[in-house]
Amino acid sequence: MIDPSILSDRRRRYLQQTGRAVTVLFSAPVASRNSDVEYEYRPDADFYYLTGFNEPDSVAVLSPDADGWRFTLFVRPRDPAREVWDGLRAGVEGALARHGADVAHPIEKLDEELPKLVENVPVIFHRLGRSVSDDARVHAAIRRARSQVKSCFSWPTTFSDPSELIAEMRLLKQEADLGCLRRAVEITCEGHREAMRAAAPGRWEYEVEAVIEFCFRRRGAESWGYPTICGSGPNSCILHYIENSRRMEAGELLLVDAGAELELYTGDCTRTFPVDGRFTPEQHALYGLCLDAQKEAIRAAVPGARFADVHRTSVEVIVHGLIELGLLAGPVDEAIEKETYKSLFMHKTSHWLGMDVHDAGRYRDQAGDSRPLEPGMVLTVEPGIYVAAQSAGIDPKWWNIGIRIEDDLLITPSGNEVLTAAVPKEIPDVEQLCALPSALLD
Ligand code: GLY
Ligand code: MN
Ligand code: MN
Numbered sequence: 001m002i003d004p005s006i007l008s009d010r011r012r013r014y015l016q017q018t019g020r021a022v023t024v025l026f027s028a029p030v031a032s033r034n035s036d037v038e039y040e041y042r043p044d045a046d047f048y049y050l051t052g053f054n055e056p057d058s059v060a061v062l063s064p065d066a067d068g069w070r071f072t073l074f075v076r077p078r079d080p081a082r083e084v085w086d087g088l089r090a091g092v093e094g095a096l097a098r099h100g101a102d103v104a105h106p107i108e109k110l111d112e113e114l115p116k117l118v119e120n121v122p123v124i125f126h127r128l129g130r131s132v133s134d135d136a137r138v139h140a141a142i143r144r145a146r147s148q149v150k151s152c153f154s155w156p157t158t159f160s161d162p163s164e165l166i167a168e169m170r171l172l173k174q175e176a177d178l179g180c181l182r183r184a185v186e187i188t189c190e191g192h193r194e195a196m197r198a199a200a201p202g203r204w205e206y207e208v209e210a211v212i213e214f215c216f217r218r219r220g221a222e223s224w225g226y227p228t229i230c231g232s233g234p235n236s237c238i239l240h241y242i243e244n245s246r247r248m249e250a251g252e253l254l255l256v257d258a259g260a261e262l263e264l265y266t267g268d269c270t271r272t273f274p275v276d277g278r279f280t281p282e283q284h285a286l287y288g289l290c291l292d293a294q295k296e297a298i299r300a301a302v303p304g305a306r307f308a309d310v311h312r313t314s315v316e317v318i319v320h321g322l323i324e325l326g327l328l329a330g331p332v333d334e335a336i337e338k339e340t341y342k343s344l345f346m347h348k349t350s351h352w353l354g355m356d357v358h359d360a361g362r363y364r365d366q367a368g369d370s371r372p373l374e375p376g377m378v379l380t381v382e383p384g385i386y387v388a389a390q391s392a393g394i395d396p397k398w399w400n401i402g403i404r405i406e407d408d409l410l411i412t413p414s415g416n417e418v419l420t421a422a423v424p425k426e427i428p429d430v431e432q433l434c435a436l437p438s439a440l441l442d
Pocket of ligand 3 (some may be wrong): 257258268269270406
């Protein structure tokens with residue numbers, strides 16, 4: 001659980017930006033999987049960032065009052081009969097005692113209490129357009145406030161979306177955020193190191209997936225931040241391959257993209273390595289090229305550089321190398337201009353990382369230009385090269401080689417810190433770790 005003082009500091013910093021306004025944040029709904037089975041509950045990241053409250057059917061309201069601000073939580077009330085089935089609830093008592101709420105109500109009271117909280121407040125911050133039922137409840141509250149002619153002289157006439165304000169706060173990580181993120185990344189790294197030991201000819205992709213997720217859970221990660229990708233041979237060329245159902249063979253690469261989630265912060269790391277522990281000459285050449293591009297892109301990710309510079313750097317290195325190896329027609333400038341490289345490197349190099357794997361935060365500045373990097377931002381650097389079978393005009397010796405190398409970077413005042421440095425990526429180091437037997441599989 002996040003320290004309540006960190007949460008109240010986040011709310012204070014958020015409220016400094018909203019002026020005299022009321023903010024209403026709805027928690028994420030429970031998602032049905034099948035029959036009576038639900039998906040594991042995952043709080044909405046914005047809601048959790050400001051409340052630290054992880055139960056469904058809850059609503060947070062930040063509203064002005066005589067002393068400044070009031071934090072009201074609407075929550076599921078205690079219900080011993082239900083708690084036998086679904087586990088303990090904080091209830092109104094817990095919301096007040098442990099979650100920093102100034103006022104708490106059972107969620108059933110929302111439609112009665114929300115109109116009072118929006119009375120005589122000119123602006124409402126609500127994430128309009130995300131949920132028809134949440135929108136309807138906010139509209140109903142305003143309708144009701146308008147009808148209270150004795151107490152209500154005005155009501156919100158301006159709707160604003162709090163997403164961007166919260167996104168900007170989430171983007172610039174504070175010490176508390178980095179503490180959680182570092183721990184998630186540390187666990188992520190352990191999973192990847194074990195994966196390198198676990199892969200072997202004859203083993204199944206799902207065995208490697210199981211080893212990774214065993215490591216995550218054993219070290220206290222709540223879950224993964226996105227489904228684990230273990231793609232061998234042809235599957236290494238499928239960017240978001242999650243079936244993990246193929247038997248691996250000698251001579252193939254295995255691409256593993258996995259991240260542990262802790263306190264909603266997630267790691268996001270990819271390594272690609274030979275199933276039998278030795279890169280073939282073609283794999284060696286393309287892996288070396290991807291690694292050069294990644295390292296060059298990491299060098300470019302410094303304060304003041306623009307987000308797009310990181311991608312441009314990796315594109316330049318990869319395009320140059322692919323032309324030299326005969327996989328792409330030159331010249332370099334034309335391949336970049338016409339984006340012909342996109343048949344082999346079709347995604348971008350980076351995204352923000354934090355409470356969501358593709359985290360909140362604008363990628364452009366007010367002028368519409370790519371955004372300068374600042375200390376406290378965390379982004380991935382993950383160039384890739386994917387030569388699927390039947391790639392037109394490419395010698396079959398290159399087919400079924402898919403490579404992505406992904407690290408998580410914290411931008412620091414003097415440059416950057418590679419948070420995922422504990423997972424080897426240099427060829428001799430990767431081969432050495434792959435040669436070790438797995439302690440977890442027979
Ligand atoms: N694992 C998803 C991504 O790398 O963007
Ligand atoms: Mn990523
Ligand atoms: Mn990834």
